[in-house]
Amino acid sequence: MSKILSSETWDRLRASGARTVALQFPEGLKRRAPETAAVLKEAGYAVVISGDPCYGACDLATDALALADVLIHFGHAPVDDHPGVIYEYVQFDFDPEMATKAIALLDIKRPVGLVTTVQHAHLTDAVVAVLEASGFQVVVGEGNARTPCRGQVLGCSYASARAAGTDQFLYVGTGVFHAIGVGLATGARVVALDPYTGTAEEADSSRLLRRRFAQIEKARQAKTVGILLSTKTGQRREDLARHLASLSPVADIICMQEVSPDSLLNLGYECYVNTACPRLAYDDQVRFPVPVLSPPEYEIVQGVRDWDDYIIDEI
Amino acid sequence: MSKILSSETWDRLRASGARTVALQFPEGLKRRAPETAAVLKEAGYAVVISGDPCYGACDLATDALALADVLIHFGHAPVDDHPGVIYEYVQFDFDPEMATKAIALLDIKRPVGLVTTVQHAHLTDAVVAVLEASGFQVVVGEGNARTPCRGQVLGCSYASARAAGTDQFLYVGTGVFHAIGVGLATGARVVALDPYTGTAEEADSSRLLRRRFAQIEKARQAKTVGILLSTKTGQRREDLARHLASLSPVADIICMQEVSPDSLLNLGYECYVNTACPRLAYDDQVRFPVPVLSPPEYEIVQGVRDWDDYIIDEI
Numbered sequence: 001m002s003k004i005l006s007s008e009t010w011d012r013l014r015a016s017g018a019r020t021v022a023l024q025f026p027e028g029l030k031r032r033a034p035e036t037a038a039v040l041k042e043a044g045y046a047v048v049i050s051g052d053p054c055y056g057a058c059d060l061a062t063d064a065l066a067l068a069d070v071l072i073h074f075g076h077a078p079v080d081d082h083p084g085v086i087y088e089y090v091q092f093d094f095d096p097e098m099a100t101k102a103i104a105l106l107d108i109k110r111p112v113g114l115v116t117t118v119q120h121a122h123l124t125d126a127v128v129a130v131l132e133a134s135g136f137q138v139v140v141g142e143g144n145a146r147t148p149c150r151g152q153v154l155g156c157s158y159a160s161a162r163a164a165g166t167d168q169f170l171y172v173g174t175g176v177f178h179a180i181g182v183g184l185a186t187g188a189r190v191v192a193l194d195p196y197t198g199t200a201e202e203a204d205s206s207r208l209l210r211r212r213f214a215q216i217e218k219a220r221q222a223k224t225v226g227i228l229l230s231t232k233t234g235q236r237r238e239d240l241a242r243h244l245a246s247l248s249p250v251a252d253i254i255c256m257q258e259v260s261p262d263s264l265l266n267l268g269y270e271c272y273v274n275t276a277c278p279r280l281a282y283d284d285q286v287r288f289p290v291p292v293l294s295p296p297e298y299e300i301v302q303g304v305r306d307w308d309d310y311i312i313d314e315i
Numbered sequence: 316m317s318k319i320l321s322s323e324t325w326d327r328l329r330a331s332g333a334r335t336v337a338l339q340f341p342e343g344l345k346r347r348a349p350e351t352a353a354v355l356k357e358a359g360y361a362v363v364i365s366g367d368p369c370y371g372a373c374d375l376a377t378d379a380l381a382l383a384d385v386l387i388h389f390g391h392a393p394v395d396d397h398p399g400v401i402y403e404y405v406q407f408d409f410d411p412e413m414a415t416k417a418i419a420l421l422d423i424k425r426p427v428g429l430v431t432t433v434q435h436a437h438l439t440d441a442v443v444a445v446l447e448a449s450g451f452q453v454v455v456g457e458g459n460a461r462t463p464c465r466g467q468v469l470g471c472s473y474a475s476a477r478a479a480g481t482d483q484f485l486y487v488g489t490g491v492f493h494a495i496g497v498g499l500a501t502g503a504r505v506v507a508l509d510p511y512t513g514t515a516e517e518a519d520s521s522r523l524l525r526r527r528f529a530q531i532e533k534a535r536q537a538k539t540v541g542i543l544l545s546t547k548t549g550q551r552r553e554d555l556a557r558h559l560a561s562l563s564p565v566a567d568i569i570c571m572q573e574v575s576p577d578s579l580l581n582l583g584y585e586c587y588v589n590t591a592c593p594r595l596a597y598d599d600q601v602r603f604p605v606p607v608l609s610p611p612e613y614e615i616v617q618g619v620r621d622w623d624d625y626i627i628d629e630i
Contacts (some may be wrong), residue, residue, distance in 0.1 A: 030581040034539040037567045051543070051571030051578050063546040064570050067553075224349040228366070231378045238382075252352045255379050256366030257572060263366050266345040 004032070004039045009072065009088050013045075016086075018069035020046040024061040026054050026075045029090060053258060056154070058234025058277065058315070060085060077118045079146045079154070079234040092119045094195035096126035102170055102193040102200035103134055111137040113164030114151050115182055116172040120195060121149035127172060139164040146234075146315065153178050155279040156315040158185035171203070177283060179203035184312040208282065209310070212297060219291040219301050222271030225251040228259055228292075230276030237275040237315065240295055244273050247302040265289045273298040278313040319347070319354045324387060324403050328360075331401075333384035335361040339376040341369050341390045344405060368573060371469070373549025373592065373630070375400060392433045394461045394469070394549045407434045409510035411441035417485055417508040417515035418449055426452040428479030429466050430497055431487040435510060436464035442487060454479040461549075461630065468493050470594040471630040473500035486518070492598060494518035499627040523597065524625070527612060534606040534616050537586030540566040543574055543607075545591030550630065552590040555610055559588050562617040580604045588613040593628040 005013075013021065021040055025033055037047040048068050050061030057076035065071040065084055075090040106112050112131065116124060128138045140151040141163030147153060151160050153171075161169060161182045169190045171179040179192035183205045190203040219225075225248055229241040245251045251273075256263060259280050264272055272292045274281045281292045294313035299305035320328075328336065336355055340348055352362040363383050365376030372391035380386040380399055390405040421427050427446065431439060443453045455466040456478030462468060466475050468486075476484060476497045484505045486494040494507035498520045505518040534540075540563055544556040560566045566588075571578060574595050579587055587607045589596045596607045609628035614620035 027581050031583040033569075033582050034567065034584060038565075041564070047567055048544075049541070049567055049569045049582070051541070051569040051582060052573070053578065061570075063572070067544075067568075067570060226349075226364070226366070229363075229382075249356070250353075252349065252362055252364055253382075254348075254364045254366040255376075255382060257378070258367070263368065266342055267348050267364070267366055268346040269349060 004036050005072070005088060009086055012086050013070065013072075016070050018045070020048060020068040022048045022050060022061060022064035022068035022071040024050040024054055024064060024071060024073045026056070029075050032074070055277070056234070057087065058156070059232040060234070062233060075119070077121075077148050077152065079157075081145075082233060089122075090119060091122050094120065094123065096123055096130050098195050098198050099127045099130040099170070099172070099193065100134065101198040102191050103131075103136075105191045105200055105202060106136065106170060107168055108135055110168055111139050111166045113139050113141065113161060113166035113169040113188070114172070115141075115153045115158075115161050115164070115169055115178070116151055117154075117178060118149055118152055120172055121152050123172075124149075124151050127170075131170070139166050141165070153182060155181060155283075156277060156313070158182055158312075158314060161186050161188075176201070176203050177279065180205045180208055181312055184208075185314065211285065212282070212294075212310075215285060215291040215293060216297050216300055219271040219293055219298070222269075222291070223250060224269045224271070225298075226254045226264075226267060226269035226272045227251050228272055228274045228276055229253050229255045230259070231255055231257050232276065235276045235315065241275045244275065244295055244298055247298070247304065261287045261289065264292070278315065281313070319351050320387070320403060324401055327401050328385065328387075331385050333360070335363060335383040337363045337365060337376060337379035337383035337386040339365040339369055339379060339386060339388045341371070344390050347389070370592070371549070372402065373471070374547040375549070377548060390434070392436075392463050392467065394472075396460075397548060404437075405434060406437050409435065409438065411438055411445050413510050413513050414442045414445040414485070414487070414508065415449060416513040417506050418446075418451075420506045420515055420517060421451065421485060422483060423450055425483055426454050426481045428454050428456065428476060428481035428484040428503070429487070430456075430468045430473075430476050430479070430484055430493070431466055432469075432493060433464055433467055435487055436467050438487075439464075439466045442485075446485070454481050456480070468497060470496060470598075471592060471628070473497055473627075473629060476501050476503075491516070491518050492594065495520045495523055496627055499523075500629065526600065527597070527609075527625075530600060530606040530608060531612050531615055534586040534608055534613070537584075537606070538565060539584045539586070540613075541569045541579070541582060541584035541587045542566050543587055543589045543591055544568050544570045545574070546570055546572050547591065550591045552630065556590045559590065559610055559613055562613070562619065576602045576604065579607070593630065596628070 050064035057079045072086045074088045131138045141160040143160035146157045167188045171192045179190045183190045193200045227245045281294045365379035372394045387401045389403045446453045456475040458475035461472045482503045486507045494505045498505045508515045542560045596609045
């Protein structure tokens with residue numbers, strides 16, 4: 001990405017009549033803040049930058065927006081409607097031919113669903129073309145309001161995978177978390193392709209599930225339970241938190257902005273249930289001092305859900 | 316403190332007609348959350364706990380209060396008026412006779428000002444009596460709205476010391492930061508007494524000043540400057556942030572809830588100016604990757620304040 005801001009964003013900015021612009025970057029792009037601010041100031045805008053940690057469009061900088069006329073949120077697609085927010089996608093290119101590296105792991109006789117994350121979604125059609133040229137039938141599902149790009153998945157939303165309805169998927173992106181999520185959400189076989197290195201592997205959800213089941217068992221002993229309620233715009237599941245708190249007299253609702261190991265340790269509850277970003281429980285358990293369960297996992301502990309109905313948490 | 320809540324707090328709670336109570340504890344008291352919640356639930360209240368970090372009454376849990384009828388804030392005196400907040404002081408006792416340990420460092424021929432922090436303020440009169448019995452004339456100054464207890468100081472407010480007007484002080488409390496602050500704010504000599512160990516020492520502000528002057532010099536090279544604006548209720552100095560940002564074209568306002576080393580590193584500015592809690596710059600500089608100046612220090616860098624007019628930042 002050579003340009004600081006897309007022409008669409010400049011157009012929207014001009015059309016908005018804004019004089020003060022708030023900027024919000026995810027952690028990996030925060031270093032662009034000084035240069036982006038300089039370009040906007042050069043163009044006559046006043047600028048306010050959000051310095052708080054940000055990992056998704058579920059966490060809009062409403063504090064910074066309150067000091068400005070519009071907020072430009074970088075790097076994510078919208079997960080909900082919020083007035084005054086302009087989303088500046090940040091696209092990461094790769095060579096679509098990389099998809100051929102995954103072909104040997106896929107069954108050419110059955111349709112394959114294609115899923116990816118927002119920063120690669122602009123290359124979805126190119127990857128489809130490569131797979132079709134190799135003889136595959138490819139299905140790209142429509143997402144929902146939280147995943148507006150075709151074939152897009154989030155760590156908290158796999159609607160486009162369910163919509164594809166295939167029993168095998170190719171996930172294009174780094175890491176295996178999203179691929180495991182697709183597997184848990186659909187029951188399908190998922191091949192994860194790193195589009196930079198060309199490494200392809202079958203995503204294995206069994207290790208995650210074994211670790212989660214161990215945490216569920218550990219949580220049964222807890223004499224105090226903290227139900228975490230996020231104050232972030234797209235992670236605030238208040239009704240769910242109240243429902244979970246109602247399942248036990250020793251459960252308290254704890255509202256917080258950032259769920260950190262230090263905060264959980266200081267509060268001293270023996271178990272937490274996370275209604276904020278689902279990845280916190282799945283990805284960060286090793287950093288937390290006690291079990292941090294997903295809402296469906298806590299329902300298993302409380303006996304209102306069967307082991308067999310284990311599902312991945314989605315927002 | 317054996318009781319979970321004082322009788323005054325129970326009275327105010329009953330009088331408020333509240334049904335849902337939000338609880339906020341500073342880090343050192345957060346472990347009391349589960350037990351306090353249990354007592355309130357037993358008494359028929361619904362409870363919401365604030366899990367965010369808290370270091371003072373300048374940081375009221377408005378998010379938690381929005382989910383409840385009242386907020387009980389533990390451990391601090393009010394720094395500003397905020398509807399719906401009940402302050403539950405947490406008093407830490409010590410033996411007032413400990414004051415005799417500091418006598419040898421004070422000049423009995425001149426009046427001595429007495430200052431302390433809120434958790435010891437209930438023993439101020441007892442300490443005055445001990446000093447007077449030893450032949451001292453003791454002055455306890457009234458504070459301001461931010462320091463409602465007589466003789467109380469905060470890391471961001473030394474009004475009660477200025478009000479005392481003495482040229483020597485006894486500070487009763489742990490650590491030396493407040494004692495150094497009293498010295499910088501008043502120019503007086505300050506003896507710091509740890510009320511638990513009986514250790515007394517003269518507070519020396521010269522080391523802090525040397526370190527600060529080094530940071531000021533380093534900040535002169537910065538090609539980008541981030542002006543930190545806190546979103547916390549009692550730390551939000553928006554006019555000051557705008558004034559400071561106006562002093563240089565390379566300065567941007569950055570709003571944030573928690574000022575953390577990681578956040579400052581990720582943003583990549585070469586210098587920051589802190590309009591949030593003044594202690595961040597003075598106490599935590601070693602944790603930060605680049606100079607974090609106080610507002611008066613940045614005015615020195617920008618040439619709108621003389622070195623000789625160096626003052627400690629107060630809110």
